[in-house]
Amino acid sequence: MSDRPGPEATARLTRWEQRTEVPLFLAGLLFLTGYAVRVLAPHDAQPWHDISLTLVWSTWLLFLVDYVTRLRLSGLGYRFPRVHWLDTVVLLLPLLRPLRMVQVYQAVQRRRDRPRLNLYARVMTYAGMTVGLLGFAAALAVYNLEHRAPDASIRTFGDAVWWACATLTTVGYGDATPVTFWGRVVAAGLMACGLALLGAVTGSFSSWLIQVFAREDEKRSPERS
Amino acid sequence: MSDRPGPEATARLTRWEQRTEVPLFLAGLLFLTGYAVRVLAPHDAQPWHDISLTLVWSTWLLFLVDYVTRLRLSGLGYRFPRVHWLDTVVLLLPLLRPLRMVQVYQAVQRRRDRPRLNLYARVMTYAGMTVGLLGFAAALAVYNLEHRAPDASIRTFGDAVWWACATLTTVGYGDATPVTFWGRVVAAGLMACGLALLGAVTGSFSSWLIQVFAREDEKRSPERS
Amino acid sequence: MSDRPGPEATARLTRWEQRTEVPLFLAGLLFLTGYAVRVLAPHDAQPWHDISLTLVWSTWLLFLVDYVTRLRLSGLGYRFPRVHWLDTVVLLLPLLRPLRMVQVYQAVQRRRDRPRLNLYARVMTYAGMTVGLLGFAAALAVYNLEHRAPDASIRTFGDAVWWACATLTTVGYGDATPVTFWGRVVAAGLMACGLALLGAVTGSFSSWLIQVFAREDEKRSPERS
Amino acid sequence: MSDRPGPEATARLTRWEQRTEVPLFLAGLLFLTGYAVRVLAPHDAQPWHDISLTLVWSTWLLFLVDYVTRLRLSGLGYRFPRVHWLDTVVLLLPLLRPLRMVQVYQAVQRRRDRPRLNLYARVMTYAGMTVGLLGFAAALAVYNLEHRAPDASIRTFGDAVWWACATLTTVGYGDATPVTFWGRVVAAGLMACGLALLGAVTGSFSSWLIQVFAREDEKRSPERS
Numbered sequence: 002m003s004d005r006p007g008p009e010a011t012a013r014l015t016r017w018e019q020r021t022e023v024p025l026f027l028a029g030l031l032f033l034t035g036y037a038v039r040v041l042a043p044h045d046a047q048p049w050h051d052i053s054l055t056l057v058w059s060t061w062l063l064f065l066v067d068y069v070t071r072l073r074l075s076g077l078g079y080r081f082p083r084v085h086w087l088d089t090v091v092l093l094l095p096l097l098r099p100l101r102m103v104q105v106y107q108a109v110q111r112r113r114d115r116p117r118l119n120l121y122a123r124v125m126t127y128a129g130m131t132v133g134l135l136g137f138a139a140a141l142a143v144y145n146l147e148h149r150a151p152d153a154s155i156r157t158f159g160d161a162v163w164w165a166c167a168t169l170t171t172v173g174y175g176d177a178t179p180v181t182f183w184g185r186v187v188a189a190g191l192m193a194c195g196l197a198l199l200g201a202v203t204g205s206f207s208s209w210l211i212q213v214f215a216r217e218d219e220k221r222s223p224e225r226s
Numbered sequence: 227m228s229d230r231p232g233p234e235a236t237a238r239l240t241r242w243e244q245r246t247e248v249p250l251f252l253a254g255l256l257f258l259t260g261y262a263v264r265v266l267a268p269h270d271a272q273p274w275h276d277i278s279l280t281l282v283w284s285t286w287l288l289f290l291v292d293y294v295t296r297l298r299l300s301g302l303g304y305r306f307p308r309v310h311w312l313d314t315v316v317l318l319l320p321l322l323r324p325l326r327m328v329q330v331y332q333a334v335q336r337r338r339d340r341p342r343l344n345l346y347a348r349v350m351t352y353a354g355m356t357v358g359l360l361g362f363a364a365a366l367a368v369y370n371l372e373h374r375a376p377d378a379s380i381r382t383f384g385d386a387v388w389w390a391c392a393t394l395t396t397v398g399y400g401d402a403t404p405v406t407f408w409g410r411v412v413a414a415g416l417m418a419c420g421l422a423l424l425g426a427v428t429g430s431f432s433s434w435l436i437q438v439f440a441r442e443d444e445k446r447s448p449e450r451s
Numbered sequence: 452m453s454d455r456p457g458p459e460a461t462a463r464l465t466r467w468e469q470r471t472e473v474p475l476f477l478a479g480l481l482f483l484t485g486y487a488v489r490v491l492a493p494h495d496a497q498p499w500h501d502i503s504l505t506l507v508w509s510t511w512l513l514f515l516v517d518y519v520t521r522l523r524l525s526g527l528g529y530r531f532p533r534v535h536w537l538d539t540v541v542l543l544l545p546l547l548r549p550l551r552m553v554q555v556y557q558a559v560q561r562r563r564d565r566p567r568l569n570l571y572a573r574v575m576t577y578a579g580m581t582v583g584l585l586g587f588a589a590a591l592a593v594y595n596l597e598h599r600a601p602d603a604s605i606r607t608f609g610d611a612v613w614w615a616c617a618t619l620t621t622v623g624y625g626d627a628t629p630v631t632f633w634g635r636v637v638a639a640g641l642m643a644c645g646l647a648l649l650g651a652v653t654g655s656f657s658s659w660l661i662q663v664f665a666r667e668d669e670k671r672s673p674e675r676s
Numbered sequence: 677m678s679d680r681p682g683p684e685a686t687a688r689l690t691r692w693e694q695r696t697e698v699p700l701f702l703a704g705l706l707f708l709t710g711y712a713v714r715v716l717a718p719h720d721a722q723p724w725h726d727i728s729l730t731l732v733w734s735t736w737l738l739f740l741v742d743y744v745t746r747l748r749l750s751g752l753g754y755r756f757p758r759v760h761w762l763d764t765v766v767l768l769l770p771l772l773r774p775l776r777m778v779q780v781y782q783a784v785q786r787r788r789d790r791p792r793l794n795l796y797a798r799v800m801t802y803a804g805m806t807v808g809l810l811g812f813a814a815a816l817a818v819y820n821l822e823h824r825a826p827d828a829s830i831r832t833f834g835d836a837v838w839w840a841c842a843t844l845t846t847v848g849y850g851d852a853t854p855v856t857f858w859g860r861v862v863a864a865g866l867m868a869c870g871l872a873l874l875g876a877v878t879g880s881f882s883s884w885l886i887q888v889f890a891r892e893d894e895k896r897s898p899e900r901s
């Protein structure tokens with residue numbers, strides 16, 4: 002109970018989060034773009050290098066400002082990093098930012114009373130978008146870590162994207178695999194995402210089927226009795 | 227609300243779709259046959275080459291006529307491609323036509339009041355047929371794109387079918403994998419189908435189990451009370 | 452409706468099936484043993500060769516006698532192979548016999564009123580046994596088809612069992628894979644079994660969780676209201 | 677019915693199990709640490725070798741004392757190994773000890789009336805911890821069995837952990853696979869755990885979705901009627 006702030010602090014925090022949601026999402030896309038430019042541009046291409054550095058650091062500064070503001074608004078003090086541990090992880094590893102999408106989704110869900118998409122379509126859409134962005138971020142990180150390693154099988158960015166697809170769907174051909182320590186750490190994280198994606202797809206489909214069946218049963222039972 | 231046409235337009239469209247369903251399904255099979263002949267026949271075999279070209283283009287013309295007729299009947303005008311986006315994709319990439327099977331299935335379901343197969347068997351049958359046809363189309367496309375690439379591991383059509391099986395079931399041995407850009411794009415699409423197939427199989431089984439259990443509970447509860 | 456025989460024919464058939472269940476299951480195990488001896492014994496080992504031939508053919512004769520008796524008892528005539536298609540397939544490919552276990556399971560379920568295992572445990576047990584026996588049969592068949600092929604990666608029976616494990620769990624390392632046509636056909640069948648196994652495991656677990664949760668909800672709701 | 681002891685024996689056994697739960701869990705961690713030191717320390721490092729031997733044998737002695745005490749308290753006599761078969765397996769193969777976590781979890785669940793985590797989060801947490809510890813134990817065992825084999829692809833402990841990740845998530849790249857008999861036996865066990873993990877993740881997600889949907893339905897139905 003001591004982890005929960007008062008109702009005014011919660012209201013202020015919620016207002017702040019609702020206002021910063023869309024700008025932060027755009028900043029996240031900019032950060033990913035900056036990181037992509039930094040990784041993919043040739044290293045002697047001076048203008049691109051400067052642009053990417055500016056993008057990455059200025060968006061990260063935005064994330065930091067948001068984090069500190071939320072920490073002060075929440076009235077939690079030093080307990081904030083523990084209570085909002087996902088935000089803390091995402092601040093330190095901004096490539097994991099797509100994981101916050103689940104929170105954005107919940108906020109959107111709360112605001113609208115009548116969603117246009119039904120529940121299963123929404124789960125699929127959000128799972129798909131989160132996984133797509135995480136897969137792209139992982140492909141960038143793995144390409145950056147691997148492409149100059151001796152004996153690397155991931156040599157181009159295309160290889161990295163191909164590897165990310167095969168990993169996320171748990172197919173795992175093994176024709177392109179990370180060989181460095183940090184590349185394998187990133188890969189292990191992506192495998193866990195693949196498992197969760199499978200769970201989301203399977204679970205949505207299963208729930209949808211059960212609902213369809215329940216409706217058919219309802220439709221028929223009046224005729225029988 | 228503005229995307230929905232009036233009830234007469236919907237009725238006319240439904241009538242057209244019901245009448246063209248079976249001919250279009252057969253035309254889809256002919257298209258696949260024509261594409262298979264074009265890919266698998268040796269290139270100096272003149273008669274086969276002409277037959278396949280005729281089949282592919284004439285069936286595609288049929289698809290185009292159907293699409294334009296539906297566009298006019300619907301009364302949606304330029305919004306038709308966005309509302310019926312799956313039909314638009316399937317017109318441009320006719321190899322994805324098996325995906326329309328889900329719609330055919332829904333139409334069939336609506337017409338018959340007492341289906342002979344129960345729900346789970348139907349889901350399995352349709353998922354199986356869709357996936358089988360898509361896998362065959364993907365094997366043809368990948369064989370076409372890969373078999374002349376240097377360093378290709380998919381050299382015969384048998385290899386391509388074997389690769390499609392291992393991909394759709396997410397086994398992914400990796401002894402035969404696409405190496406060209408477009409081959410890998412097709413493969414990524416097939417992996418997504420494999421995930422969906424897993425979801426369909428798992429979801430059907432899970433729903434079936436829950437239903438069986440619910441019936442056992444019902445059967446026993448009178449004895450207990 | 453014309454596929455269904457009269458009630459007396461059904462009763463006679465059921466009585467026959469109940470009586471022959473256990474003997475046929477044991478005959479199936481003997482057939483598998485005979486096939487295993489034939490595949491694994493060295494070819495110049497005359498006594499083993501004769502024993503295995505006798506086992507395989509005599510058990511198959513038993514299967515044939517059972518099939519013909521059921522055909523006559525059923526009163527279906529030439530429609531029997533179509534109605535009981537699984538029995539027909541299993542007669543022609545006796546290595547698929549473990550698939551009949553599902554029917555044995557249903558018969559057992561009908562007879563006992565209070566099963567000792569609950570539903571999920573039974574599903575897991577039957578899925579596990581069916582898949583184990585099918586995997587063993589597939590390993591034997593693939594070893595037989597592959598071990599003398601040039602460029603084979605499955606050279607010992609241990610390799611074949613290892614390959615069957617990796618395939619059934621959809622892991623698919625790819626260090627041992629079939630390279631011949633018929634070996635790959637068997638493998639494709641085993642992959643489908645792996646998908647079904649995943650579905651059974653996932654589905655059982657999911658159903659069990661839903662039931663546990665429903666009970667917790669029931670337990671708490673009286674306290675709330 | 678004859679397998680069940682009287683109510684006093686059950687009460688004594690439960691009291692013993694509740695008291696020894698935490699010490700045994702810590703002893704299990706010490707055993708794993710000891711085994712890790714034995715496997716990973718260089719063989720001429722005398723002090724480490726002695727420490728690990730002491731740890732492994734003393735913790736195993738603790739497990740044996742616990743097993744014998746439970747056997748005597750239960751009043752089951754020679755039927756104890758069969759009734760508590762999981763405990764017997766875990767005594768003989770202490771690396772499988774994480775599997776007992778499920779029992780610890782059930783005991784914890786019984787004691788607390790209001791759990792802080794909800795059901796799905798708990799299932800995910802326990803599945804994750806069990807699988808993580810089993811994966812670590814399997815990586816140690818496989819490294820121990822494989823790293824001196826000729827033609828081994830698992831040569832460092834890092835390779836073994838990477839292999840365990842790829843196996844548990846059923847990705848299965850195949851760039852590092854066991855080649856010895858006992859290594860493959862351990863691997864087959866780990867694959868089965870991977871299947872169960874998939875089942876747990878998918879099942880939890882599916883159940884959670886069904887519950888969310890049921891609540892949305894409840895929330896809306898008053899508005900409709």
